[in-house]
Amino acid sequence: MEFEKDLKILIVGLGLIGGSYARALKKRGNPVYAVTRSPETIEYALKKGWIDDGGTSPEAPYVSEADVVVFALYPHVFVDWIEKYQRFLKPGAILTDVTGVKGTLVEEIGKILRPDVEFIAAHPMAGRELSGIEHATDRIFRGANYIVVPTDKNTPRAVELCKALGKALGFADISVLSPAEHDDMIAFLSQLTHCIAVSLMCTSDDPKISHYTGNSFRDLTRIARLNDEMWSELFLCNRKALLGQMDAFRAAFDKLYGTIQSGDRETMREMMRLSTARRIGFDQEERKETV
């Protein structure tokens, strides 16, 4: 399915990701509108030519005429918005989101959503260490993964439309996962890695360290610069899966610790060889993907 160029898009929440969606879709030729908290953000996006119109109120013609509505909000703000303003949406509208955790969110939205609109969850695995519309760029989507996260309530049409949206945005790899599969994967690949980076950054307060950092420390802490409001919410929304992955990591870390403590060089080297083999497999996968 092609993502039709005459579909009217409404972005709710013009931050880094919402703004990047607007840029990408406008560049492509779709009419793009936005509702966001601050009038300055709308002004900025209008001046840049990233949206056709927008405002701070959901009571606007471009809200009631939108075919596809993208929610780029914190989970609890998204749920609030639906509760308060879904009455302004067009019957038949397709709603999607960019939220990093799905299970609890999909359930909550499912409970309150009007029956004549459809919500199909999606997770664009792209971002930057910076936030706000002024850092929005559709370059972050290139080469990245886009995951459609349907439930058994979703229609095949909405799933296909959501996939087509991912392609239209410029994502390299579009895939489909269930909410539980998605949240487990995210707990491991994204949340656990952020937990590690934050913990590592909190491990030492020696100010001289930055004089000696090699690339390894820089790599491991790049993501330690994060939006605490958003990430703490995402961690708590995915508490069970995240704690499970943290337990699994700690078990591996403790095993390695034990080999160093006891001088069990053979087991240590086995872990290193496993790690090396898996990482080489990764590099090969990556090469295949970029071909």
Place this chain on the structure above:
Amino acid sequence: MEFEKDLKILIVGLGLIGGSYARALKKRGNPVYAVTRSPETIEYALKKGWIDDGGTSPEAPYVSEADVVVFALYPHVFVDWIEKYQRFLKPGAILTDVTGVKGTLVEEIGKILRPDVEFIAAHPMAGRELSGIEHATDRIFRGANYIVVPTDKNTPRAVELCKALGKALGFADISVLSPAEHDDMIAFLSQLTHCIAVSLMCTSDDPKISHYTGNSFRDLTRIARLNDEMWSELFLCNRKALLGQMDAFRAAFDKLYGTIQSGDRETMREMMRLSTARRIGFDQEERKETV
């Protein structure tokens, strides 16, 4: 002090780092010689023009004439070499190394070294995920840190010569640390990060993961591809400092775990803000360095 261009350099061990030293010093104009295990390596380096002469035996004129000898070997191989072959070195020769751990090594070498040569330890904080002379390149030194690690037995002249060598190789930042300071810093910045990367890579065996990795997982596991023979030796040489840093990391990780488990969002956000502030400080330091 300038690193004089007529100083004759001998590299013992022509791997990735030894080979990169040879390339950098030869390019600069110094006479460069090498002793290494395999004749093919010598042949390769000669063909590339990275050395003037070399061989597999320490009984050679370029060994007994070298002014500066760089040992680019595993710690225990370095100690063995000194024991067996130091009699071939020129009186007054300055010996240095590239080893990633200093305390135990400096002590062992100190015990056995001839009194008429001087060993000044150094740690070039540069490397690649690949090993072997065919991956040698002096590009890895640019922008990197070079640490001179003297003891109170070292002469000021040897310390200055070693600093000058770091500059001649192209390192951006030359500094001086004691063996204990160095080993603590390395335990934290380099060994702990490698422990984390290996543990993370050993946490999950799901082959589908590579389809979904975002940049964060790729960044955290880049160094998970490592030479198990070398790293296991370095870990065990620095056991005490490394276990101390692993304990410190685990304390921070466990604290974060606790905040997720109990839903203590305020403490979680405090850790994230601390982590963010420190990482921003880092980025600023880095910018200053590159100006």
